[in-house]
Every structure is written in structure tokens, then in C-alpha cells.
Amino acid sequence: MSERESRLRSLAEELLASGQVRTFIGFGPGYEPSRPLPWFAQDPAGAAQLLLNPFCGATLARYLLDDGSPGPVGVLARGCDGLGIERLLADRRVSRDRVHVVGVTCRGAVDPDKAYREAGDTPLSAELEGERVLLTTASGTREFPRASCLYDRCLSCADPSPRWADDWLDEPLPPGKREFPDVAGLEQQDADRRYAFWTRQFSRCLRCHACRQACPACHCVSCSLDHPEWLDGGISLDNNFMYHFTRAYHVAGRCIACGECQQACPAQIPLMLLNDKFMRDIRDLFGVCHPHRPQEKEPLGQFCPDDPEGWREGGAQP
Amino acid sequence: MKFIAAAKLPLLLERLGRHSQVYAPVAVDGRVWLSPWTGEDIAGGYVNPVNSLKTLVYPQTEAVLEFEGGETDVTVREASPPAPQVIFGGRPCDAAGLDLIARVFMEGPFVDELFRRRREATTIMTVACRQAAPSCFCRAMGLSPASERGSDVLFFPGPEGYLVEALTEAGEQILEQAAGLLDDATGDQARRACQELPVPLAGDLNTVRLTPEEGFEHPYWEHLARRCRSCGTCTYLCPTCYCTALFDVTRGTRGRRLRGWDCCQFKDFLLMAGGHNARPQKKQRVRNRFLHKLSYHPANYGEQACVGCGRCVDNCPVCLHMAGVLKDLGEVERA
Numbered sequence: 053m054s055e056r057e058s059r060l061r062s063l064a065e066e067l068l069a070s071g072q073v074r075t076f077i078g079f080g081p082g083y084e085p086s087r088p089l090p091w092f093a094q095d096p097a098g099a100a101q102l103l104l105n106p107f108c109g110a111t112l113a114r115y116l117l118d119d120g121s122p123g124p125v126g127v128l129a130r131g132c133d134g135l136g137i138e139r140l141l142a143d144r145r146v147s148r149d150r151v152h153v154v155g156v157t158c159r160g161a162v163d164p165d166k167a168y169r170e171a172g173d174t175p176l177s178a179e180l181e182g183e184r185v186l187l188t189t190a191s192g193t194r195e196f197p198r199a200s201c202l203y204d205r206c207l208s209c210a211d212p213s214p215r216w217a218d219d220w221l222d223e224p225l226p227p228g229k230r231e232f233p234d235v236a237g238l239e240q241q242d243a244d245r246r247y248a249f250w251t252r253q254f255s256r257c258l259r260c261h262a263c264r265q266a267c268p269a270c271h272c273v274s275c276s277l278d279h280p281e282w283l284d285g286g287i288s289l290d291n292n293f294m295y296h297f298t299r300a301y302h303v304a305g306r307c308i309a310c311g312e313c314q315q316a317c318p319a320q321i322p323l324m325l326l327n328d329k330f331m332r333d334i335r336d337l338f339g340v341c342h343p344h345r346p347q348e349k350e351p352l353g354q355f356c357p358d359d360p361e362g363w364r365e366g367g368a369q370p
Numbered sequence: 371m372k373f374i375a376a377a378k379l380p381l382l383l384e385r386l387g388r389h390s391q392v393y394a395p396v397a398v399d400g401r402v403w404l405s406p407w408t409g410e411d412i413a414g415g416y417v418n419p420v421n422s423l424k425t426l427v428y429p430q431t432e433a434v435l436e437f438e439g440g441e442t443d444v445t446v447r448e449a450s451p452p453a454p455q456v457i458f459g460g461r462p463c464d465a466a467g468l469d470l471i472a473r474v475f476m477e478g479p480f481v482d483e484l485f486r487r488r489r490e491a492t493t494i495m496t497v498a499c500r501q502a503a504p505s506c507f508c509r510a511m512g513l514s515p516a517s518e519r520g521s522d523v524l525f526f527p528g529p530e531g532y533l534v535e536a537l538t539e540a541g542e543q544i545l546e547q548a549a550g551l552l553d554d555a556t557g558d559q560a561r562r563a564c565q566e567l568p569v570p571l572a573g574d575l576n577t578v579r580l581t582p583e584e585g586f587e588h589p590y591w592e593h594l595a596r597r598c599r600s601c602g603t604c605t606y607l608c609p610t611c612y613c614t615a616l617f618d619v620t621r622g623t624r625g626r627r628l629r630g631w632d633c634c635q636f637k638d639f640l641l642m643a644g645g646h647n648a649r650p651q652k653k654q655r656v657r658n659r660f661l662h663k664l665s666y667h668p669a670n671y672g673e674q675a676c677v678g679c680g681r682c683v684d685n686c687p688v689c690l691h692m693a694g695v696l697k698d699l700g701e702v703e704r705a
Contacts, residue, residue, distance in 0.1 A: 083694045090597040090688055110688050174504060260602035264689060284619045286628050287431040317685040318603050320401060
């Protein structure tokens with residue numbers, strides 16, 4: 053057991069025992085070592101089973117929306133979880149006094165499928181060391197490059213630690229800068245090729261809503277995409293375009309770049325390309341340095357009577 | 371038993387394509403889908419296509435009828451009958467899954483005409499498995515990498531091509547159309563290799579049964595449902611989920627009545643006219659998915675509604691899947 057893991061367990065146990073939180077959300081044992089499960093500890097015995105290792109993959113912030121228990125909820129937060137929690141707080145879907153954030157610094161999560169492909173066998177444990185990942189299988193430990201083992205969403209991560217926490221398991225790392233290399237590549241193509249690209253992507257959409265249900269910015273109590281007067285249930289290319297454009301516009305300026313939508317998509321649609329395009333444009337058009345981090349002034353999310361851009365027809369000031 | 375060389379397979383599909391829509395496994399952006407085939411490279415080396423055979427016989431949306439007119443004068447036109455189709459490259463688990471849901475749609479006093487027409491217009495050319503994924507558990511569900519259920523023709527892949535066996539009359543017709551492309555088989559090795567292929571998740575999971583009386587209020591469901599995200603990945607990829615919604619799409623004076631998949635994990639799945647939701651809680655919806663497959667379906671049809679294809683295992687973003695639940699239920703204390 054790592055030092056951070058034992059600290060997490062004792063901290064969660066303390067929080068639960070003292071009644072500071074009623075549930076602690078983290079990761080616990082799954083059906084195999086490389087796939088820990090989201091875990092909801094409600095007593096010290098549950099806390100004693102919490103896990104913290106590089107296979108902890110899924111993001112946790114959205115579970116704050118589900119919780120029906122009356123007391124506050126403790127939650128383990130890596131950088132992506134932290135931004136997700138900030139998103140829910142900024143959007144007033146969760147109140148600050150009901151969340152107790154335990155921050156941890158994450159250097160990327162190992163994708164068990166990639167690890168299986170790389171190692172040729174079921175991975176039993178993983179360790180991150182700089183640009184290398186040490187994977188242990190039944191036949192021993194071998195070394196692989198980071199890029200071939202981590203979740204895609206972790207490879208472009210600029211936020212190893214949450215920006216704030218109520219407790220820390222280790223020293224937070226400063227945030228980096230998100231770059232958008234793939235957006236430029238797509239923009240260089242002409243409209244026909246871009247259309248052909250997205251047609252191929254969206255034609256495989258199952259409309260299973262895995263992207264929406266994974267997204268900490270997609271938390272409307274009632275979603276227009278469930279209402280046939282906005283989008284009928286027929287699966288067609290047009291409707292799939294409509295679905296994804298609606299979602300992309302709706303999370304524009306609020307997307308936290310966790311990449312969980314793309315990770316969850318069973319059809320492997322590169323949804324982060326759309327989100328990244330919006331983020332890059334927001335950065336360039338509004339001068340927002342870090343378009344995926346919730347901030348006081350949301351460039352697309354607030355009404356402001358002295359907005360320099362007119363909103364009436366013809367651009368006249370109101 | 372016959373043999374077809376790998377190089378002659380496209381010629382066979384081309385020939386079948388003269389009278390039918392042909393589907394074959396094609397790699398799209400790195401993953402294999404059963405796709406309308408127009409001469410693309412036929413993918414190999416996949417364990418299971420992303421889409422199961424179900425998706426081509428019971429499409430995600432299909433037209434039931436079209437209508438046009440005003441308040442007093444409405445013309446209704448039935449959807450045109452489906453064109454004949456031949457599907458190459460599905461796996462034995464999926465073919466069994468298709469047969470399993472065919473019983474639901476076609477047995478008993480109420481036959482679903484949409485399903486029946488398309489099922490009868492479909493010929494299934496299944497390719498038995500030479501490799502299993504860590505998530506495969508067909509044997510645990512009483513099937514095998516060479517199961518015959520639901521297939522018209524079974525292909526056993528070998529290094530040079532496929533052993534071919536017709537299992538039904540429709541399958542025999544395929545072999546007749548393949549005249550000149552087939553040789554007599556000289557051995558049985560490819561078939562035996564498929565039959566003997568080990569499958570990672572073993573055991574007698576298909577003996578797990580759950581009666582609602584025993585398990586309905588068990589705290590396990592609450593525990594399980596906590597991590598569910600209420601998306602439709604499991605049900606939409608599942609080769610045996612078949613829940614249906616019927617709805618109209620109208621533009622001006624014209625419209626279509628469509629039938630499409632529904633998903634018991636969506637929060638408004640049982641939202642009734644008038645606003646009552648019969649399963650408002652996530653726990654109820656998650657429980658329903660597993661009780662349907664392990665209790666209600668066995669009660670009605672004498673078999674579990676799972677074929678061990680492993681799609682839910684591979685794709686659920688939070689590992690809430692049938693293999694895991696079956697394992698858990700073997701251990702869980704019944705209330």
C-alpha cells in the first residue's frame with residue numbers, strides 16, 4: 053500500500069467517523085486489479101477498502117449530483133475531478149458546504165485496455181515513473197512508454213492537481229497550459245473534407261448518451277436532447293449532428309477538458325476535438341488564458357449590460 | 371464440409387451482393403463494424419465487431435408507416451418490405467443472441483411483423499472464433515466459440531481460408547451460390563481449434579438464477595447502482611436487449627411513425643402519460659436490467675438473456691456489467 057493510499061484511508065475514516073461527511077467517494081476494489089471501481093464508503097470498513105493507484109480511471113465529480121444522503125460528501129479529487137467539482141459549484145448544482153474535497157496529484161491514469169495490449173497479458177499493477185510506466189503481469193515487470201499506456205484523456209492533461217482542496221494527500225503540482233494541436237490539423241482541411249470526417253464519426257453514434265452522462269458540465273435537470281420537440285428519437289446522421297452540435301455548443305465555455313466524454317464513447321467518436329475547437333477559439337477571441345478552468349467571468353456564460361458587443365440586430369448598443 | 375480460400379471470399383460476397391445487401395466486418399477508424407460491404411478489405415483479427423448482429427435485423431430506428439394529410443383526410447402507407455440481406459462476420463455469441471430475441475418477437479400469439487420480415491430476409495454467415503478477449507464468457511453462458519445456434523452458415527477460420535458448413539436451408543442455398551469457389555475440405559483442424567478455444571471467464575454462470583422474491587429488495591442493488599451513470603452503453607451494445615419505443619416524427623402535413631430502441635437505464639424509460647414515473651430511482655432501473663436478464667426472461671423463455679459476448683464488460687465506463695454481476699450474485703447473500 054502506498055503512503056498516499058494509507059493516508060486516504062485514514063483521512064476518509066476520520067471524516068466518516070466524526071460525521072463530517074456521510075459518504076466518501078473514491079475508488080475501491082473491482083473485478084480485476086486493473087479496473088478499480090468508483091466506491092462509496094459510508095463507514096470505516098468501507099473507507100478501509102479505498103484504493104489509490106494508477107488504474108483509478110473514471111472521473112468522480114458527477115457522482116455529487118446523485119447523492120441523496122443528507123450530510124456532506126467527501127470526494128477524492130485529482131485535477132480533472134477538481135475542475136468538475138468547480139464546474140458543479142459554479143453552475144450552482146452543488147453547494148460548497150456539502151462537499152469536502154480531498155486533493156491528490158495525478159500524473160495520469162493507466163488505461164487497462166492499452167496496458168493489456170502493451171503487456172500482452174492482464175496487468176496486475178502499474179507504477180508511473182517520469183515518462184515510463186512499469187507494468188506488472190503474472191510473468192514479471194516490464195517498462196513501457198507513458199504515451200502508449202495512459203488514457204488518451206490523460207495525455208493532454210494540464211491539471212495534475214485540483215486548484216484547491218480541504219485536505220491534501222500530497223503536494224499539489226502547479227497547473228500547466230493546455231495546447232490544441234489537433235484543432236489546427238482539422239482546421240487546415242477544407243470544408244468538404246471536414247464534413248466527410250464528421251459524417252464518418254457521427255454516423256456511428258448510438259445516441260447512448262454515454263458522453264452526456266459522463267460530463268460534469270452536462271448536468272441539466274431536464275435535457276433538451278431528451279425532448280422529442282427539440283430532437284426526435286430517430287437515429288439518422290442529421291439527428292446525430294444535431295445531438296453533438298447541441299452538446300458542444302451547450303458546454304462551450306464550460307467544458308473542463310477532462311475528456312471523459314470521449315473516454316466513455318463506445319463508438320470512439322473524437323468528441324474532444326469539438327470541445328478543443330471551442331476552447332481554442334474562446335482563448336483566441338476572448339483572451340481567456342485557461343478556457344477550461346471555471347472562472348469568475350465566464351466569457352460565454354454571463355449577461356452584462358455594458359458588453360462591448362451589441363446584441364441587437366445591426367450591432368447597436370442596447 | 372467445404373473449404374473456401376481467403377482470396378475467394380470477396381468473390382463470394384460479390385456474388386451474394388447481386389441479389390442481397392451484403393454486410394461484412396470492416397475496420398473504421400481502428401475498430402471493426404459490421405458494415406454495408408462494397409468491396410472494402412474484410413477485417414480479420416477482431417474478437418467481436420462493435421455492433422452486434424441484432425443491429426442489422428432489429429435496427430436502431432425503422433419506419434413502421436408513413437402518413438400524410440390534414441385533420442379529416444389522412445393517407446397511410448406501410449413501410450416497404452426489407453430487402454434481402456446477407457451478413458458475414460458476426461460471431462456465434464451474437465448469432466445465438468439474435469435467435470434469443472427472435473423468440474421474443476416471433477414466438478407466441480403476437481408476432482412482430484417488422485422483425486419477422488427482416489429476420490426472414492436475413493441470412494447469417496457466422497465466423498467461429500480463433501481468439502477470445504479477456505472479457506469473453508460465452509462458455510460460462512452455455513455457448514462456445516463454435517456454437518451453431520442462430521447461424522445459417524458457419525465459417526471456421528484457418529491460415530489459408532475457412533472451413534464452411536451449412537446449417538440451414540438458407541445456408542445450403544448460399545453454398546449453392548458459391549459453386550466454383552468452394553473446394554472439398556481436407557481436414558477438420560480449424561473447426562476443432564474453434565471448438566477447443568479456451569474462453570477466459572469460465573464457470574457455470576448460466577445456472578445463476580434470481581427470483582424477484584429472493585432478490586428484489588436486496589441492498590446489493592443500491593450498492594451496484596451507486597456507480598451507474600444511467601447511460602445506454604450496455605443496453606445499446608447488448609446483442610439481447612430488445613426494448614422498443616414507438617414514436618411519430620411529423621413535418622408539416624407529413625410524417626413517419628418510427629420504431630426504435632429504448633433503454634431501461636434512461637430515467638424517463640417508464641415515464642407515463644400524466645407524469646408518473648414507475649422507476650424514478652437509479653436503483654430500480656439497474657435492478658430491472660439484471661432481473662430482466664436473470665429472472666423475468668428465464669421465467670418466460672427458460673434461458674438467461676445473456677450470451678457472454680463481453681461488450682458490456684469492455685464498454686461500461688464504470689465496469690457495471692453482466693460478468694461482474696453474475697460473479698457477485700454467486701456470492702451475494704440472498705435477502
